[in-house]
Amino acid sequence: MRHLVVDSSSLISLSSNCLLWLLDKLRADADLQLVATPEVRAEVVDKALKIERFRLGGVRVLKRFCNGTIVIDETDPVKTNKILRTANSVYKVKGRSYKIVHKAEMGLVPLAEKKGTGLMLVDERIVDKLINNPLGLKKVFERRLHMKVEIDKSKLKELKSLIGDVNTVKSSDLVAIAYEKGLLKEYVRECASKKTMKDLVSGSLWGLKKSGCSISTNDIKEYNKLLF
Amino acid sequence: MRSSVKKDIINILEGVNKAFTSYDPDEIMELSNHIIHSASIYQEEHTTKTAIVVYSIGKIMARGKIKRYPQEAWNEFETTVRDELVKAVKSLKKDGVKDFTNSLLRLQQAVMKLDKSFMSYADYVVDKAKIKKGAKVHEHGISIKRIADLFGVSEWELRSYAGATRMLEREKEKSNVKKRLERVRRFFK
Numbered sequence: 531m532r533h534l535v536v537d538s539s540s541l542i543s544l545s546s547n548c549l550l551w552l553l554d555k556l557r558a559d560a561d562l563q564l565v566a567t568p569e570v571r572a573e574v575v576d577k578a579l580k581i582e583r584f585r586l587g588g589v590r591v592l593k594r595f596c597n598g599t600i601v602i603d604e605t606d607p608v609k610t611n612k613i614l615r616t617a618n619s620v621y622k623v624k625g626r627s628y629k630i631v632h633k634a635e636m637g638l639v640p641l642a643e644k645k646g647t648g649l650m651l652v653d654e655r656i657v658d659k660l661i662n663n664p665l666g667l668k669k670v671f672e673r674r675l676h677m678k679v680e681i682d683k684s685k686l687k688e689l690k691s692l693i694g695d696v697n698t699v700k701s702s703d704l705v706a707i708a709y710e711k712g713l714l715k716e717y718v719r720e721c722a723s724k725k726t727m728k729d730l731v732s733g734s735l736w737g738l739k740k741s742g743c744s745i746s747t748n749d750i751k752e753y754n755k756l757l758f
Numbered sequence: 759m760r761s762s763v764k765k766d767i768i769n770i771l772e773g774v775n776k777a778f779t780s781y782d783p784d785e786i787m788e789l790s791n792h793i794i795h796s797a798s799i800y801q802e803e804h805t806t807k808t809a810i811v812v813y814s815i816g817k818i819m820a821r822g823k824i825k826r827y828p829q830e831a832w833n834e835f836e837t838t839v840r841d842e843l844v845k846a847v848k849s850l851k852k853d854g855v856k857d858f859t860n861s862l863l864r865l866q867q868a869v870m871k872l873d874k875s876f877m878s879y880a881d882y883v884v885d886k887a888k889i890k891k892g893a894k895v896h897e898h899g900i901s902i903k904r905i906a907d908l909f910g911v912s913e914w915e916l917r918s919y920a921g922a923t924r925m926l927e928r929e930k931e932k933s934n935v936k937k938r939l940e941r942v943r944r945f946f947k
Contacts, residue, residue, distance in 0.1 A: 649941070663934075700938065
């Protein structure tokens, strides 16, 4: 069984575009088990059910908790707090720590380690950049704040050590892999054509982007180039 | 409250008072953007609440130009805003944070009262203000989950708004799709 720890950001993107069925397909086809923390469930299900506009989205995710596509597991609170404190002290603005991430996001790392998986499904751009391009993130801050931002190198080193080999993928990557595995064919069975399949993939990527998955227009062009 | 935060808020509110008196909603909106820097750096409730209230006042005024509010309701709103802006600044100058917070609350309530007297659908200015200002803070590099807590909104609302902006296009970053796809392919092998 392949475990993939999932963030609320990805579940929201997928649910908003009625694409959660991809997770069911990947579970059946590729033995994928999604794991979420109780905090993730609280955000994507419990909160959504209280907001009329997002209630249906919440039910879509709830279905996946009920059918076992997503299971709940607890993360390590001590490790989580350590990673959170470190992550939120990497960048300094006006001599103060620039706090950029939330406890629930950093809690995914110890859970990923616990499940023996190297991957977290996260659509949030700040978490992705913090892990994969911390210098690039510094430039974003400087551009937006119009002031110098310092990186505490020892904190950054400590963060890299705490995160280890755990890395991120996005819901858009799952769409791509589902396409490569032929799992999208059934969806357009009645009107199967190369163009329709391309439209399904491209439309899904645009939908995810518009729902908050942190992919750019260039990223979507790159997906099209790599997949077709 | 930090002295730099207090100074920033006082300057903003004095600016809002001036712009409100001269009926300049564009200036008020500009001031609500200015306070986002402080909201991003300090991430404390007074700056976020001030940003929401200032934006809401600006939005109400902008709507007032196009869609006339009932005169009596508008007069009451005008009086409350002028009084409370002055009170808020006075309280902060005397380090009366509790009184300042109460003034902010009364300002927000005044906006909501006027808004509800006119709008027939659930698209209220203050709720929109939280999302819009929250999205602005996200552009400053704070995660949406963190902002959702700070501004008291749900992630669902923030993500759906942030997704519609052109923030990532403006950043013009090199694509790392290829690397991530390789990663996910290895995972599923």
